[in-house]
Amino acid sequence: MNLTKNTILITGGTSGIGLEFAKQLSELGNKIIVTGRDQAKLERARKSLPKIITIQSDVADAKSIRALYDKVTSEHPELNILINNAGIMRTLNVHEQSDVEDFTREIDTNLVGPIRMVKQFLPHLKKRQAAAIVNVSSGLAFVPLPSSPVYCATKAGLHSFTMSLRVQLKKTNVKVFELAPPATKTELLGDMSEEDMKGISIMGVEAMVAAAIRGMTSDQFEIRPGQANQLKFMSRLAPEFILSQLSKPVDRMLARMKH
């Protein structure tokens, strides 16, 4: 995929991986539009990258997606790449008392959100000469980290949806990429304890996004930088072993609990 002179919409582009995508893709000569919920973060992003366009929008809200579609396609009809990047990750304990609706909150943002974005923007993307959808999943799509059970389920779901989408779009001009990042140094990891992160190496966000851009440029449709590649490999070669390695934080938590 040629990564210059495109118009690219990045959901959740106000920090971490999304903001770094905005920076590197803007430097390559693309027009960049980023979204996020928090207006102050959108303003900070625009201050740090004055060329980008920012729009407040929530991927977990269907009405907000429709409003985003109307605004972007009327103001930037040349839009041809959608990067579904917005995501949240939480450590959740099924034994703890919590609200049922809140327990599934990651599903609305990480799985329903990207699927709705694809459904909303696909007719427009199909009209462009060359277009792409990039779904940002995770290395944890291939094997779960049981301390974040709902998050990992959303990423496995997004991985599956992306494979089906790629097959359904194979005869169109829309390329379908999946970026499965490894643990990457961003705000998202803020909820994870040191114990959760033991044995996991953390990739710098600049290097991770540079690897993603290299993968897209060479039409590598499933991009698995760093340890994400090892997770996929181990999930095939030794699934029980890799799950037991990633279960250590939860094993420690269960050992501390009275049942």
Ligand SMILES: NC(=O)c1ccc[n+]([C@@H]2O[C@H](COP(=O)([O-])OP(=O)(O)OC[C@H]3O[C@@H](n4cnc5c(N)ncnc54)[C@H](OP(=O)(O)O)[C@@H]3O)[C@@H](O)[C@H]2O)c1
């Ligand atoms: N960092 C990692 O280790 C890692 C590893 C694998 C995969 N990933 C994936 O990479 C993606 C980006 O994560 P990150 O690490 O860059 O996290 P981050 O620094 O926390 O950034 C998340 C971005 O998403 C936005 N966002 C959150 N909920 C949203 C919503 N409902 N609607 C619109 N925007 C929303 C945030 O802005 P607002 O809060 O203002 O909305 C922010 O701009 C996520 O899908 C994540 O699951 C990250």
